[in-house]
Amino acid sequence: MRVKWIILFLLPAFTGFSQVPDSVALSLGDIFALAKANHPIIRQAKLQDDMAVAELLYTKGQFDPKVQSNYNVKNLNGTEYYQKFNNALKIPTWFPLDPKIEVYRNQGAYLNPESYVSSSQDYWQVAAGVSLPIGKGLFIDERRMLVTQARLYSGLAQAEKIKLINKTLLTISKSYWDWYLAYKKYELTSSAIEIAREVLARTQLDYGFGEAAVVDTIQAKITYQGRQTDFEKAKLELLQSQLALSIHLWSEEGIPLELSSGSFPVSEDSDFMVPSDSGFQTLVEWALNNHPDLQKLSTKRDQLEVEQRWNKESLKPELNLSYSLIDAPFNADGFESPDWENNYKLGVDFSIPILLRKERGKIQKNRVYQEQIEFEMSQTRLTLSNQLQSTYAELKTNQTLAQQFSNMSQGYRQLFEAEIFNLESGESDLFKLNIQQEKYIGAQIKALEALVKFEKMRYQLPYEVGLPYLSYQALYE
Structure with a gap:
C-alpha cells in the first residue's frame, strides 16, 4: 500500500515539536521577571514596606516638638481687665524627662496676682523647666509602646508581602504550565491531523487503484474526522490558556499585555530541583522558623508583650514631678542671673485608681491573647510540617510518574513504528495502525500531563x- 510511505515521512513531525519561524520562546523565568517588575498585585505587595515606614513615622509623631500659643483679652466699660499672651515649646523625648519652655506677657488692671508680671520688664516673663514621672510611665509609657509596636510592624508587613507575592507567582507558574500543556497538545493534534489527512488521501487513491477496500476509506475518514475534533478542542484549550496567562502580563506603564500568536513555551533547567531527603529536612527547619504565617504570629506575640509591659506599668500610681525656673526679670539689655532659690515653680501630681479593675482587666485580656497566639503557633507549625511532608511525597511521586509515563510513551512509539513496519510487510492493516496511533497519542498526552503536574509541584x-x-x-542568605 502507498499509505506506508506517507506515514514514514510524517512520523518525525508527529513525534517532534516544530517551531514556527520568527516565533518567540518564553520561559517561565521570563514571565516571572516581567511579573516581578510590573504585576499590579506584586506592586501592591511591595507597598507593605511603605505602609510600615508610614506607620512608624506616624507613631514617632508623638515625639515631635510642639509649639502652643494663646492670647486672651478682656475689656469692660473702657477698662482693660487683662491681656494675656502665653507661649510654650514642649520637646517630648524618648526618656521620660520632657523639657518645656514658656514665655508670658501679661498685663491688666484686674489681672490675677499669680499671673502678674512687672511693668518695668514690659510685662514679659520666661519659664524653663522639665517634668519627670517617677511612678507610672518611668520605664515605659503609651507613646514608647506605640513606637516599639510600629517598629515590629515592619516584620508583619514583610511577611504579608512575601505571602502575597508568592501566591501570585504560584498562580502564574500554574497558568504557564497549563499553557505549556495546551501548546504541546495543540502541536500534537496538529501533527496527527496532518497524518490523518494524508492517510485518507492515500487510502482513497489506493481504493481507486483497487489496492484498498472501501472499508479502509471509511476507517480513514472517521479517523480524520476524529483528529479534526481533537484539534478543535486543543485549539480552544490553547486560546483559553493564553488568555489565562495574559492576565499576569503587564507593561511598566501598567498596560495589559497579550501573548503574541508566535510565542511558545519552553521547558528549561532552573533552580527548582527536587531536593534530597536531607535537603528537604533543611527546608522544613527553615520553614518552621521563617514561614510568613509564623512570622506574622511571632510579630503579633512581640507586640502583645510590649503592650503587656505598659499594662503592668499602669498598675503603678501616677507620680509626676515638675520644676520650672522663672528667669525674670529680663529686658532688652539681656538676662539677669537666675534666682534659683526664689524664682521657680515646683509641682507634684499624684493619682491612683482605688480598685484598678480597668488595668487588671487589660492585663488579663492581653494574657489570653498571648495564649491564643501560642496555641495558634503550635497548630500552625504542626500543620506546616505535615503539609510539607505531603507536598514533598507528592513531588517525588510525580517525578517518578513523569519518568514512567515518558518511558511508556517511548514504548508506544516503538509499537507504532513496528505497526508501520508490519503494514509495509503486508502483515497488518489500517485498522490496527489506527489503534496503535491512538494509544501512542494517548501515551504522549499522559506523559505531557504528568510532566506538567510535576513542574507545578516543583x-x-x-x-x-x-x-x-x-x-x-x-x-x-
Missing part, C-alpha cells in the same frame, strides 16, 4: 515552605 514546594519569591536563594 513550584508548590517552595510556596509551602514560604521561600521569598519561590527562590531557594533565601536558604543561603
